[in-house]
Amino acid sequence: MVVENRTGTGGNIGADLVAKALPDGYTIGIGSIGTHAVNVTLFSKLPYDPVKDFAPISPLVDADGLLTVHPSLPVASVPELIALARAKPGGLTYASAGAGTASHLAGELFKSMAKVDMVHVPYKGNVPAITDLLGGQTSLIFATMPTVLPHTRAGKLRAVARMGERRAAATPELPTISESLPGFVVNNWVGFFAPAGTPRDVVAKLHAEVHKHMATDEMTRRLTSEGARFNVMSPEQFGLFVRAEIAKWAPVVKASGAKAD
Numbered sequence: 001m002v003v004e005n006r007t008g009t010g011g012n013i014g015a016d017l018v019a020k021a022l023p024d025g026y027t028i029g030i031g032s033i034g035t036h037a038v039n040v041t042l043f044s045k046l047p048y049d050p051v052k053d054f055a056p057i058s059p060l061v062d063a064d065g066l067l068t069v070h071p072s073l074p075v076a077s078v079p080e081l082i083a084l085a086r087a088k089p090g091g092l093t094y095a096s097a098g099a100g101t102a103s104h105l106a107g108e109l110f111k112s113m114a115k116v117d118m119v120h121v122p123y124k125g126n127v128p129a130i131t132d133l134l135g136g137q138t139s140l141i142f143a144t145m146p147t148v149l150p151h152t153r154a155g156k157l158r159a160v161a162r163m164g165e166r167r168a169a170a171t172p173e174l175p176t177i178s179e180s181l182p183g184f185v186v187n188n189w190v191g192f193f194a195p196a197g198t199p200r201d202v203v204a205k206l207h208a209e210v211h212k213h214m215a216t217d218e219m220t221r222r223l224t225s226e227g228a229r230f231n232v233m234s235p236e237q238f239g240l241f242v243r244a245e246i247a248k249w250a251p252v253v254k255a256s257g258a259k260a261d
Contacts, residue, residue, distance in 0.1 A: 010100070010260060011035040012046060015193075019053035023197035025206065028057065032190045033102055037245035041253040042100040042260045050246065055203050056238040057192035058210040059231035061223065064145040065106065065163030065186055067177060068152060070136050078161050078180035081140070085116035092118045095129040095138040100258040103129070105249060106142035106163060106186045108256040113181045120256075133157065144188050145171075145227025169224050187245070189231065191238060203235050 006014035011034050018029030036050040048054075067078070073092075075081040085092050096104035099122045111118055121138050123129035126147050133141050134156055141148070142163060149171075152159040161177045162168055163186040177184045192210060194203060213219065214230040223229055233241060 010039050010042070012039060012043065012048075015050075016047040018193060019048035019195060021195045023055070023195040023199075025194060025198055025202035028192050028194045028206065030060065030190050031193045033188060033245060033249075034100075036191075036193070036242050038100060038102070038105065038249050038253060039260070040246055041250045042258060044259070051239075051243060053196050054193040055196055055198040056235050056242060057194055057203055058207045058214075058235065059189055059191040059233050059238055059241070060210070060214065061190055061228050062164070062231050063188040064168050064227040064229070065102075065142060065188055066145050066148050066152070066171075066174070066227075067110075067140065067142055067160045067163060068133070068148045068157050069140040069160055070133055070138070071156070071158050072136055073139050073158070075160065076158065078175070078177055081160060082114045082116060082180070085114070085118055089117040090119055092139040093121050094118050095121050095123060095133050095141045097126045097129055097143075098122050098124060100253065100256075100260050102144075102186060102188050103142050104258065105252050105256065109184065109186065109252050110142065110177070110181070112252070112255065113184055142186070149227055168227060168229075171227075207235055 006017050011032060014029060015031055015035040018027060021027035040046055040050050069075060075084055094107045096107060098104065104120060104122060107118065107120060126143060129141060130143065130147060132138050134151060148157060151157040159171065159174055161175050163177055165185050167174060167176060
């Protein structure tokens, strides 16, 4: 396998290359919540269709997310955060890796479901966003577990709740946001996609190989230690999941007003 990085425009350049490749099983790409769910609404026009132009193969990794606050914020639970935000409309700020990113849209989804007003502060990536949170320039962040867990373990930040469907083995003491806001789930996922028209037997073979390697005990331990997991889905289930993600995030993106072009 040869890895060819094609970065730019939120992953659209690499996704478009895969969409237009020969459907022979020799060109596959890693798509994400951005390229295959959010960008179709975030960008006024995509060079590809995230559903029609791809043959889903398998999810790869779902990185657990944490709602994390600066220690100076007097909250230790989601209900306490909601109460504080309602008592101080517009008084809390949440950092993100940039407008339209998963960390931004998680905040918008939280605001909508909790009926609170918080100010979004976009940064150019997770590193500067977390740096300012550590310095107390912002109140909180919705970030993937690997980016904030070292700081919460060191006591420099406070983890309040997980953004996934279930409590994580790495942090079993942490509740999920959905325990207080039923239905709140943010999956920071990536997965393998082939060009549309790739033969079904080829897709099935690629899916079997992915599952064989990702489901090993060694890989499970490694992902768990980093706050991530392997989602087991058939190609058909993965395709339905992508459609559901597009439908889920479209109204959130529109309500946020975020535009990438």
